[in-house]
Structures are given as C-alpha cells and as structure tokens.
Amino acid sequence: MQFSWFRIAVPLCFAVLSIVVAINGAAMPSPLPTAVGVCSLAGMALIWRDMSSKMKGGNRTMGSLFSQYLAVKAVGWLGRRQRRKLEADTLKVKQVQEEILLKRLRKNANTCYGRQYDFSSVKDSDGFRASHPITTYEHYHDFIKRIAAGEEKVIIAEKPLILAMTSGTSGRSSMLLSTKDTNTEFFLQGVAVCLEVMRQAFPETDSLQRTTKFFYTPIFRQSESGIPIGPNSSTPASSRHMLNLYTTPAPAFEVPSEKDTLYLHLLFALKDPSVGTLESNFASTVFYAFSALQDRWQELAEDIEQGKVSSALSLEPQVRTRLEALMKPDPERAAQLRSHFQEGFRGIAKRLWPHLHLVLAVDSGSNQIYGEMLRENYCKGVPFYSPFYAATEGLIGVNLWPQELNRRYLLCPRSMFCEFLPESSLEDETPQTLLMEEVKEGDSYELVITNASGLFRYRIGDIVKVVGFHNQCPIVEFQYRRGQMLSVRGEKVSEALFLDALKKAVAQWPGAQLVDYCCAESGILGDSIGGSDPHYQVFIELKGVRNLTEEQRYKLDICLQQDSAVYKSFRIKGSIGPMRVQLVAEGAFKELRKQMMAFSNTSPNTFKMHRVLRRKEYADFLLGKTVS
Secondary structure, three states, rough: HHHHHHHHHHHHHHHEEEEEEEHOHHHHHHHHHHHHHHHHHHHHHHHHHHHHHEOOOOOOOHHHHHHHHHHHHHHHHHHHHHHHHHHHHHHOHHHHHHHHHHHHHHHHHHHHHHHHHHHOOOHHHHOOOOOOOOEOOOOOOHHHHHHHHHOOOOOOOOOOOEEOOOOOOOOOOOOEEEOOOHHHHHHHHHHHHHHHHHHHOHHHHEEEEOOEEEEOOOEEEEEOOOOOEOOOOOOOOOOOHHHEOOOOOHHHHHHOOOHHHHHHHHHHHOOOOOEEEEEEEEEEHHHHHHHHHHHHHHHHHHHHHHHHOOOOOOHHHHHHHHOOOOOOOOOOHHHHHHHHHOEEEEEEEHOOOOOEEEEEOOOOOOHHHHHHHHHEEEEEEEEEEOOOOEEOOOOEOOOOOOOOOOOEEOOOOOOOOOEEHHHHHHOOOOOOOOOHHOOOOEEEOEEEOOOOOOOOOEEEHHHEEEEEOOOOOEEEEEEEEEEHOOOOOOEEEOOHHHHHHHHHHHOOOOEEEEEEEEEEEHHHHHHHHOOOOEEEEEEEEEEEOOOOHHHHHHHHHHHHHHHHHHHHHHHHHHHOOOEEEEEEEEHHHHHHHHHHHHHOOOOOOOOOOOOOOOHHHHHHHHHHHOOO
C-alpha cells in the first residue's frame, strides 16, 4: 500500500509542476519559485508516503485523514518540545519553583487578596511561607462568592473562565476558579508531554485510527454575574476541534442524557472495527461503558444490522435525523459482533477491535479497582496508560513510566508551587512544610499547593508517598484522600490499605468477583443498625456469588487485622467491633453513582466513587439494597 501511493504521488507532483511551467509560458521560470515549488511538491509526496504507511480507520475521507495527520504531527512536535523543557526543569527544581511562585504573586499583587497579603513585597519562597498562612477551602469561600457575584480583581487579576465544582469525594463539592492559565498549563505540561510518552511507549498508537472517547456534555449553570458553574474537565465543547479524531459524531454530544450518549458512544464505536484507543478521564467511565455494552449488545447489534438508531433513545428529531444519516445497514458487521458477544465478555475489547492498542484513562487512587477489573475481564490483553495526576485545582504530575503497573507521577515543577506536610504532622496547629528539594524518599506527605487560579498554600487533601526522584524532582504515588480515611477510634485506615485487605478476602470467597464497594463508619448510621461498639459497615457488590457465610464475612476483618497492626490492637482490646459486611444487589452502585452526581452537581467526566460514605442518606440507600 505504501509504495503504490508513492508511485501515484510522485508523478502527480511532476504533473502539477509541468502545469505551473506551462501557465508561466514557454520561458523557463526563475530559479527561486521553481525550487520552492519542487520542494513543496516533494514535501507533499513525503507526507503522502508517511500517511500511507500508517494504519487508518475505515470509511475515512482524505480530508479527514489529512487533518488528523496534521494534528498528530503538530501535537507530536509540541510534545517533544515540552518533554525537553520538563527534563531541563527537573535539573533546577528549586529555581523553577521560585520563578513560578514569584510570577504568580506579581501577577496577582494588585488584587484585593494580593494587597491583603502584600504580595508585592515577597522576595522568595521563605518570605511567602512566613507571611501567608496554610489554607483550606473555608479561607476562600467568601472571596469566591464575591467573584461569582461579579466583583473583579478579588483574588486573581483576570476573570475566571468557569467556577469549577470539585467532585466532592471528601465532603461537599467546593467551587474553585479555573483560568486560561490553568488550561494552558494542563495542555502544554500534561496532555502534550503524555502523548509524547505514549507514542514512545506504544508506537502502534502513532496511527490514523480513530479513538473512542467516553465523555459527556456537562450541564453548566450560571452565577448571578453570568460566569459558568460546572466541572473543570475535558468536554466535547472544549474539544470540538478534535472531534474528528473520535468515533462518536458531533450530534451525539447534543444529547443531554448520559445513558443515551453512552449508547451512541457504543453504537458508533462498534460500527468501526479499526478503533485504536479507548479513552476517558477515569477507568471507572470505561468500566461503566462495558457494563452497559454487556446489558445492551443485542439492541446495538440490531441497530447496526438495520442502519438505525434505537427508538428507545430520547432524542430531538433533528439530532436523530443527523445521526441516522450516518447509519447504513451493515448485516456483516452485526453478524461479526453477535458472534463475538456470544463467546462471552472476557477479553471482548480485543475481539471487537482487533487493532486496539491502548486504554487511556487514570486507573490509580479510587479508580484502581476499575482498572484491575477491566484488565482481568473486558480489556484483557490490552495495555493501559494512566497519564496524569490532576485535580480540579490543576495539573499535579505526569506518568513517564506508562508500562509500570505501579502508577508513579513526576511532579510538574512549572504547574504548581508545591509544599509538603509530613504525614506525622497533619493534625498540628501550625505545621511546618518542606519544599520539593527537601522531601525524602519513602516518606508520605500531604500536598500544599499554590496554583495559577487563586489558591495560595492550599491543602488539597491528597496524601502522596515520595517513591524516588527524576534528577532533582520528586516522583510520587497517590496514597489516599484525608477525608476518605476510616477512623472510628483514631486508627486511620486508608483507602489503599482497606482495598488491599478486601482483595485478599475476595480471593478466599470461591467464585466471587468484586464489582464495587464502599464503607461507612457506624457513627453516621445511628439507630438504623442498632447499638454496638464502633465498627465499619462495608457494602460490597459481587459477581458469581449470591450469599456469604459469616465465616467468609469475617475473613475481611482478619485480612485487615493482618495488614494494620493499629486496627488489630483496637479489635483485640474490643474498642472496635467486628466489621459488618453487607452484600448489595446487582446495579446498586450504578444507582448510588447517579444519586451522588445529582447531589453534588458532578459531571460523569469527573465523578469518583466515594469509598468512605460521609452522608447518612447514601449509607441508608445501600442498606435498602442489601440482599445478604
């Protein structure tokens, strides 16, 4: 294929050049224009040859392929440039951190907040830490209310693009500022760098195949002054210039229902057997997509066979018309799909899309469980890349080691000014922080950040462990969220510790496969569970078993005691009672997810399951779904 395209391209170039000469008359053209023309045509021939050598998706126009080729090349060039800058920055971390801090203080020195804390007089990071307190969200609440009402230059010099809602995993959602600088940093230091890392680690992704990206159009509301309020994440609107790279057509993103949009994601992905990448912000979204596929594959195959869009979807007439114009009956593909589905769903991704190279989604932290389930079941045999460590506050780190199973992130020294609270001093009234060059490998810290959008010495609540250094820059592993810690007697059991114990217990329950879980401290349940010693209430959804014996349930308590000496000591003394393990009905966590998103106004693009429930309503809901 490669050489046949080239044989066409070269004569075509010379034919075009001959026409140019003829138009200019019999006289020979001047040397410079001729040289430029020859070079341009030679360049086009090389581009054509390069395009022909790459794997391409089916049913693509030349214009579509060429625009994707140019986009990939442009982002590739930018990624290499940004990666070199990152490498240079890791050799002078202290200097870069000082530069980024002072730049932000100077930019916002003439705001109400900047004058209050005398930013203009700060000369270095030591002066900043001496003059500005460590903060939490309550510190900013009234300032952000003033910004929402329309007041300018309160905390930051520019008007925010949106008022960004956090996911609320550690309590109520918070409203933060998102600026152009935040988005630019995320793209340049995060997206561009990680795409270059991905290309090097998985060279097959350097293709002209389409990606299936599971993301949704969020619902934004307006503040009283007209500033949009909603999630701070990649959306179809913010990615409209890139939609050509995805299997899902643009009209599908006008559908407000997540359930109906997901169906359309699946429908158009299944139509294309040459999909190269599955992408989403979080592995949980990919997992829910495959769960929906398992439930609705017959309906999807029928739509592909008949070239229609299911009448069960609630679509505006004009949206349905535009979508159905893209559908043509394809009984051959439908027959292939039915055959694949009837073989079962273990490893289904690779059978549906034989040239699938990668799942691109964050699978660390609360998404670890979904990544593991995908790798063991639906996406068996497909590599995963967890590219970023990020939050509503902005980009924190990038994963330069995509093929390692333990997700490690290099902190980005130009994204945020970072300080570190030692884990041992988290409860101190006036804790002392360390800087990037002062942390020690093997120790855990809470991150304290100063970002580009109005947060100064802000405790984000994430506990990370320093697992090494890249040149002078720390490499971290996410450990847990402070608000997602189990502690009924001060024992402090983290999400990671509990999940490890749970996986060990599930491995001892014959036939059981973990689908999802969360916990509640007995104190929030009150009278609904009766009086007893403080304990953990654990809600689990399993596949493969319908009941657990008391002995099996107690295995979980034993496994946690084996992993946590502190928990074991409280259990031996009787200060903490035995866990109560509740098996909930199939689909209970899907329903809980909907409730949580509705309560917190969280988008499916940014939702993270709460592993420790802090609202009684959620725990009561799961108690009502208990089957064993």
